[in-house]
Amino acid sequence: xxxxxxxxxxxxxxxxxxxxxxxxxxxxxxxxxxxxxxxxxxxxxxxxxxxxxxxxxxxxxxxxxxxxxxxxxxxxxxxxxxxxxxxxxxxxxxxxxxxxxxxxxxxxxxxxxxxxxxxxxxxxxxxxxxxxxxxxxxxxxxxxxxxxxxxxxxxxxxxxxxxxxxxxxxxxxxxxxxxxxxxxxxxxxxxxxxxxxxxxxxxxxxxxxxxxxxxxxxxxxxxxxxxxxxxxxxxxxxxxxxxxxxxxxxxxxxxxxxxxxxxxxxxxxxxxxxxxxxxxxxxxxxxxxxxxxxxxxxxxxxxxxxxxxxxxxxxxxxxxxxxxxxxxxxxxxxxxxxxxxxxxxxxxxxxxxxxxxxxxxxxxxxxxxxxxxxxxxxxxxxxxxxxxxxxxxxxxxxxxxxxxxxxxxxxx
Numbered sequence: 001x002x003x004x005x006x007x008x009x010x011x012x013x014x015x016x017x018x019x020x021x022x023x024x025x026x027x028x029x030x031x032x033x034x035x036x037x038x039x040x041x042x043x044x045x046x047x048x049x050x051x052x053x054x055x056x057x058x059x060x061x062x063x064x065x066x067x068x069x070x071x072x073x074x075x076x077x078x079x080x081x082x083x084x085x086x087x088x089x090x091x092x093x094x095x096x097x098x099x100x101x102x103x104x105x106x107x108x109x110x111x112x113x114x115x116x117x118x119x120x121x122x123x124x125x126x127x128x129x130x131x132x133x134x135x136x137x138x139x140x141x142x143x144x145x146x147x148x149x150x151x152x153x154x155x156x157x158x159x160x161x162x163x164x165x166x167x168x169x170x171x172x173x174x175x176x177x178x179x180x181x182x183x184x185x186x187x188x189x190x191x192x193x194x195x196x197x198x199x200x201x202x203x204x205x206x207x208x209x210x211x212x213x214x215x216x217x218x219x220x221x222x223x224x225x226x227x228x229x230x231x232x233x234x235x236x237x238x239x240x241x242x243x244x245x246x247x248x249x250x251x252x253x254x255x256x257x258x259x260x261x262x263x264x265x266x267x268x269x270x271x272x273x274x275x276x277x278x279x280x281x282x283x284x285x286x287x288x289x290x291x292x293x294x295x296x297x298x299x300x301x302x303x304x305x306x307x308x309x310x311x312x313x314x315x316x317x318x319x320x321x322x323x324x325x326x327x328x329x330x331x332x333x334x335x336x337x338x339x340x341x342x343x344x345x346x347x348x349x350x351x352x353x354x355x356x357x358x359x360x361x362x363x364x365x366x367x368x369x370x371x372x373x374x375x376x377x378x379x380x381x382x383x384x385x386x387x388x389x390x391x392x393x394x395x396x397x398x399x400x401x402x403x404x405x406x407x408x409x410x411x412x
Contacts, residue, residue, distance in 0.1 A: 062155070064262050066136030069332060070152035071325040074144075100159045102134055104197060107162035112170035112207075114189060120366050123219065126189030127171065129203035131162035133191040135223065135264040138333040139290055142190040144324045153325045161197050168206035172404075175214050182401035184217045194224035196263055208233050214404065215242060217396035221287065223248040225265040225273040231280050241397035244283040247274055247312070249303050251296045259337045271310045278311030283393045285314035288380070292320045293348035293368075295341055297376055301383035308387040315389040317380050319368045320349065322358045348372055 062068035107130075114126045132146055136158040143153035151160055164170075174180060187193040193204040211218050212233055220227060220234075220243070227234075227245065237243035251257045252267045265273065277284045286307040291297050304315050322330055334342040346357065352368030353359050367373060384391070 064136070065155060065158055066138040066140075066260070066262055067154045067158070067329050067332065069329070070154040070156055071328045073147045073150065073152055074324055075147055076150070100155065102159045102161060104201075105160060105162050107131060107164045109164050109166070109170070111174070112164065112167045113174045113185070116189060118362065120363050121189070123186040123189070124183060126186040127167065127193070127207055128188045128190045129164050129167050129193050129201075129207060130191050130195060130197055131164075132157050132160055134158055134161060134196045135192055135261055137261045137264065139260065139292070139320055139322070139326065139330055140191075141321045141323050141326060143326050143329065145190060147325075154329055161195075163197060163201055164203060165201065167203050168210050171207050172210045172214075175210065175216055176404045182216050182398045184219050184396045184398070185211065187218055187220045188222075192222050192224055192264075193220065194222040194226040196224075198224075198226055205230050205233070208237075212236055212242075213402075215240065215400040215402050217242040217398055217400075219243070219396070220245045221248065222246075223250075223261065223264045223270060225269045228273055228276045231276065231282075234277070234282050235280050238281045238283075240400045241394075242400065244285070244393045244396065245277055246285045246287050246316070246393075247277075247307075248287045248289055249307065250288070250290065250292075251299055252303055252306060253299070256296070260333075271306055274307060274310040274312050284312050285316065285389075285393050286312045287316050287318065289316075289318040290320035291317055291376060291380075292345060293352060293372065293376065294345040295338065297379070300376075300380050301386070304383050304387040304389055308389055313390060314393045315380075315384045315387070316391070317376075318366050319352065319373065319376065321365055322349070323360070324358075327357045352376075 059068045112127055114128065116124055116126060131149070133140065133142065140157070143157045146153055146157045146160070149160075149162070151157070187204060187207070198204050208218065208230060218237065222245070234243050234245075247270050249267065249270055250260060254266050254268070257264075257267050274284050274286070286303070288300055288303055291300065300317075307315065320330075331342070331346070334345060338345070349357050352370050352373040354369065359365055367377065
């Protein structure tokens with residue numbers, strides 16, 4: 001366990017401990033706080049043929065969370081669901097399930113650079129200091145990655161955060177290899193590197209310190225104003241054209257943004273972040289991501305106008321993706337927060353996804369196909385041109401890289 005006066009202690013990695021006496025199900029101790037106040041066998045039951053809807057899932061008080069439910073893990077054959085017969089005997093106040101607290105778990109990963117070969121993702125190497133994300137964005141495609149850990153893409157994704165405390169040391173090892181050829185490293189490719197956990201653990205900052213020491217360029221994508229904490233480091237990167245930042249904006253509607261992205265910075269805070277980064281000499285662009293047809297697509301012109309006024313220089317877009325169980329989570333979100341728009345949003349998503357809510361083909365998965373998808377692209381391009389924003393930020397400088405020991409990369 002890490003104990004540091006400046007950081008909260010990390011909980012040791014939780015592992016399966018007990019076997020269900022009948023079906024051999026591995027019960028994680030990580031589940032205990034999720035059902036706080038209940039005995040799992042008393043008010044919940046194990047199901048091996050679960051109802052595909054969310055009606056039978058335990059629902060929690062979810063203030064500050066993107067979802068109150070945990071849909072079943074697609075790799076598991078059983079799940080926990082509400083035992084309505086047992087709950088019927090409870091006083092209504094006793095039947096309220098408290099929301100779980102966030103747990104920070106020690107991730108003992110042995111490598112930190114993830115290599116990307118997707119033709120529709122504009123980087124090769126990425127660093128993700130955390131798995132899971134407390135921002136709790138209802139639409140996040142990365143939620144499904146938590147299923148590989150044996151957890152759910154729902155509330156588990158927001159409340160069980162894996163912290164890669166060895167990330168800075170691992171990054172130094174990677175960048176010190178003779179085989180490493182300097183190129184921009186993306187922070188982050190999945191979960192936000194400046195999510196709330198970073199305030200305590202400072203894994204991202206320490207990774208940036210390594211990259212700065214070796215003068216390897218970095219690109220940062222975030223929706224959290226915590227990035228401004230590291231202006232001292234980012235300013236040094238900028239002095240040799242070694243950094244840029246993309247700030248994600250989904251909506252300028254504060255209420256809607258708070259419902260979609262409950263623990264991320266609010267829209268005005270993100271615009272302020274653009275101003276501060278720009279004032280520090282750091283090139284900034286925006287990502288309008290995701291564009292939600294029928295809910296946020298009409299905001300694109302105003303978002304780009306506001307971002308340009310704040311100092312942004314480029315804009316890119318990604319249309320909403322709903323892989324696997326994220327579909328169920330987002331539909332549940334619509335029913336809760338935008339029931340009057342649910343039918344329109346789902347209809348337009350199916351319009352651009354060939355009748356489905358998600359597709360996996362390269363290129364198409366990011367932008368959609370068909371007349372409505374083309375209308376979104378045309379509106380985006382026209383609005384970007386009117387706002388004076390470029391499609392991309394300038395290339396970063398990879399020639400300043402220094403091998404460990406202080407030797408600058410030879411210029412060939």
